[in-house]
Amino acid sequence: MVACVGDLDLLSAFLEIYRCGSITAAAARLGLTQPAVSGRLARLEEQLGGPLFVRSRQGVRPTARGDELARRVGMPLDQLRHALASGEDRSADLGSLDIGGAGELMTARVLPALAPLTSRGLRLRITLGLADDLLSALANARLDLVVSAVRPEARNLVATPFVDEEFLLVGPPALARTVDAARLAEEPVKALAHLPLVAYGEELPIIRRYWRSEFGRRPPNAVSVVVPDLRAVLASVVAGAGVSVLPRYLADPAITAGSVEMLHQPEAPPLNTLYLAIRAGGLANPSLALVHSRLRERARSWGPL
Structure with a gap:
């Protein structure tokens, strides 16, 4: 298939479109205009006798013929570019x-x-x-x-x-001691309702999922801190600002150090x-x-x- 093409510029344009999923994005990466890249693709499709992509408002999607061509020319073209690069570029x-x-x-x-x-x-x-x-x-x-x-x-x-991420409900020891264990077993939402929350986002994306998965409803708790970084969420919890739901890989070191405690032990760990x-x-x-x-x-x- 490739031997009939005989034009590396056409193949290079095709491969960039294939990798970007967009003629516009491919043109930007190649430093060409969109019509120029579209023209190269059209010439290649004419030489090969069929479409290589299906066009849509979202971009382009490769046909089976496009997938096959990309598999055949991707690595050889990359190797050729490397061979033709300058000494400085070749080190990359x-x-x-x-x-x-x-x-x-x-x-x-x-x-x-x-x-x-x-x-x-x-x-x-x-x-x-x-x-x-x-x-x-x-x-x-x-x-x-x-x-x-x-x-x-x-x-x-x-x-x-x-x-998969495994999530834990954790809080500082001082707040953990305010949770009634018996009530937690019977009415967990009410047992935890007095605890302020430290959240990753305004919509409580991680906390809300935990509450619905484990307790069947959205948390009614007040929110004390919203910060879009789970490391900052953990730091706020350790400092006593409230409780939160964190992935185990972040929470475990703090649990081992005793700076936070698990507030709830689910039957099966919630995963994302x-x-x-x-x-x-x-x-x-x-x-x-x-x-x-x-x-x-x-x-x-x-x-x-």
């Missing part, structure tokens, strides 16, 4: 990737897992933030991969289950699945495929976080 074997995720997990697990790849020339640009914002950036080709607590809904995104989200066809990029595979491999040894 794996190129650059833009990765997004919540600051807590990126700091504790994702960056330590990926750091060894930088010795092979991988350059990482990290964006920290909330899942919805990051997934929007991914869909619009501003990011290459997002570690997301939310399963993406955009049609041009693909999500792979990554790892995290996803590795990429654009459709993104794994044709060898660097992204390597990062994706490495994170999944490391997650298998972590167990629930």
Whole structure:
């Protein structure tokens, strides 16, 4: 199939569109106008005798023919670019990737897992933030991969289950002593209602899920602090501002140190699945495929976080 094309510019444009999921984003990365990139794609499709993408308002989605072509030309084109690069550029074997995720997990697990790849020339640009914002950036080709607590809904995104977070309801010892154990067993919502909450967001995204999962209703508690960083949530809890729900990987060291205590012991630990989200066809990029595979491999040894 490739031998009939004979034009690397056409293949390069195709591959960039495939990886971005958008002709506009591909044009920006190639430094060309959108009509120029559309024209190259049209010429390639004419030479191959069929469409490589299905167009929609959300961008483009590869056809079976497009998937096959990307698999065949992705790695050879990357190797050719590397061979033609200058000496300075050639040292960057794996190129650059833009990765997004919540600051807590990126700091504790994702960056330590990926750091060894930088010795092979991988350059990482990290964006920290909330899942919805990051997934929007991914869909619009501003990011290459997002570690997301939310399963993406955009049609041009693909999500792979990554790892489960286990959540704990914790508070400082002084507040823990104010909870009546007998009432907690009988009427947990009322037993906990006097405790102020330290929340990750105004809508209590983590706390609300715990209350509904374990107690069957939304928490009636007053909120003392809202801060979009779980490390800051933990610091506020330790300082006595209130109680909160945190993933075990963050809460366990504080529990061991005695600065917080578990306030409730569920029959089965509530879990939340995290996803590795990429654009459709993104794994044709060898660097992204390597990062994706490495994170999944490391997650298998972590167990629930």
